[in-house]
Amino acid sequence: MIDGVTRRGFLGAGGGMAALSLATAASPAAAWLQDSGAPRAIGQPMPRGAELPATPPRPRRPDSVGFAIVGLGGYALNQMMPRFAEAQRAHVAAIVSGNPDKLRRVGDAYGVPADARYSYETFARIASDDRVDAIYIVLPSALHADWTERAFEAGKHVLCEKPMALSSAECERMIAASRRADRKLMIAYRSHFEPHNVQAMELMAQGAVGDIRLVRTEQSYRMGPTSPSENWRVNRALAGGGPLEDLGIYGLQAALYLTREMPESISAATFRPANDPRFAEIFAHVSSQWRFPSGAVAQLATSYDSAGANFVQVQGTTGALFMDPATNYSGQRMWLQAGGRREFNPGDPGVQFAGQLDHFTDAIRDGTAIRTPGEMGLRDLRLIEAIYASAEQGRTVRLNPDGTMRA
Secondary structure, rough: OOHHHHHHHHHHHHHHHHHOOOOOOOHHHHHHEEOOOOOOOOOOOOOOOOOOOOOOOOOOOOOOEEEEEEEEOOHHHHHHHHHHOOOOOOEEEEEEEHHHHHHHHHHHHHHHHHHHHEOOOOOOHHHHOOOOEEEEOOOHHHHHHHHHHHHHHHOOOEEEEEOOOOOOOHHEEEEHHHHHHOOOOEOHHHHHHHHHHHHHHHHEEEEEEEEEEEEEEEEEEEEEOOOOOOOOHHHHHOOOHHHEEEEEHHHHHHHHHHOOOOEEEEEEEEEOOOOOHOOOOOOOOEEEEOOOOOOOEEEEEOEEEEEEEEEEEEEEOOOOOOOOOOOOOOOEEEEEOOOOOOOOOOOOOOOHHHHHHHHHHHHHHHHHOOOOOOHHHHHHHHHHHHHHHHHHHHOOOEEEOOOEOOO
């Protein structure tokens, strides 16, 4: 999930935006935590700069899938909810928030009936709301597992933001809940529906650079002054280790879908500057090196404390592929260096948002296979756990084919 003015600008404009304070843009972390320290869903004010549609949504198709949006933060309001108008058969049928004023304003703008505006306390009633087919979870990462299970208990399909959860154990719970409910679970990995990344996958499958020898990725920006009590993204209980789960997961994904391999070993390092309130609980930088069975190597870096970067590079035996920026909301550029330079412009990156909605509705209505299922989210959390284990233990971690660590 993406929130906060600085980070949104970074992803939207290519990663070159100067650092500003996130404390005024992100939800105060303290509000998300109970006295026990356990995460909870609680209403937040309308995000600064949130834009609501001026006109009601267009008429929907008879087979359109109704979504309930759980969590009305900046990413939901500024990126995903406006894209429902571009989807073929998806519409906003209900909204869920703990802020009554936000429910009213957002509900009025999207034409959501008053009886389809739920609080976190009344969410269970959604089980009897036939207008809702699916739940889209857009809450802080630590709440994904709990609210996904609640959605399945209500008998609804689930589209869950990344990271899927904060541990592989939570991912396994979510998948089990999906199977018990006999409902679909998809993780919102939007780059799988972005034209440049889709074409990059095709080019690598076609051997456009020969045999892959090296993949390099970096997703970074410099976060402004903040602290764990002000910003949930730097609060370990809510966000996990920090930039790896947030930005670095895009590089992790790219290394996997471009090589089409799972690593057999990982070595990693983390860094946290001393006496910096931003990094009192999370890491500032995370880097890792992966070895694949083919002999290829991936070098991944992510940071909340370095100049903006968002690139993916693949070096092969006969050429190289460059994506810079690689995984933004917009502005992607991609070129192939193989006996000359060839640039690609396969389409508008903005279609990635509606693309994932349409993909999920096809799975619900037509029974098609999900490209980014819960099992993919589980795989990625296993790799994240391996990265942290390697960094903590100061050694290379060997992996099984499913991403679990060898004893």
